[in-house]
């Protein structure tokens with residue numbers, strides 16, 4: 253089943269199948285040792301650059317800032333949910349620890 257993932261409103265929203273599903277200004281806990289020195293950065297999302305579906309997983313290339321140490325920039329493609337039978341199921345991003353997809357593995 254094909255999934256349409258798009259970024260809307262100059263990077264403010266992720267749209268999946270024409271529904272707005274994830275917005276910026278969320279706080280994500282990440283495992284991202286390449287991004288900043290924090291063991292588990294608290295990452296404030298500020299902008300979405302692109303989105304893609306890798307199998308069932310939807311990942312957003314995300315710009316933002318670690319509020320622990322102040323590092324800002326692009327953290328990579330962060331998986332935010334899955335599409336199962338055409339329906340988007342977002343991860344519990346307030347509790348989950350998200351791991352950006354390694355850019356070097358692309």
Ligand SMILES: [Zn+2]
Nearest residue numbers: 288290318321
């Ligand atoms: Zn940090």
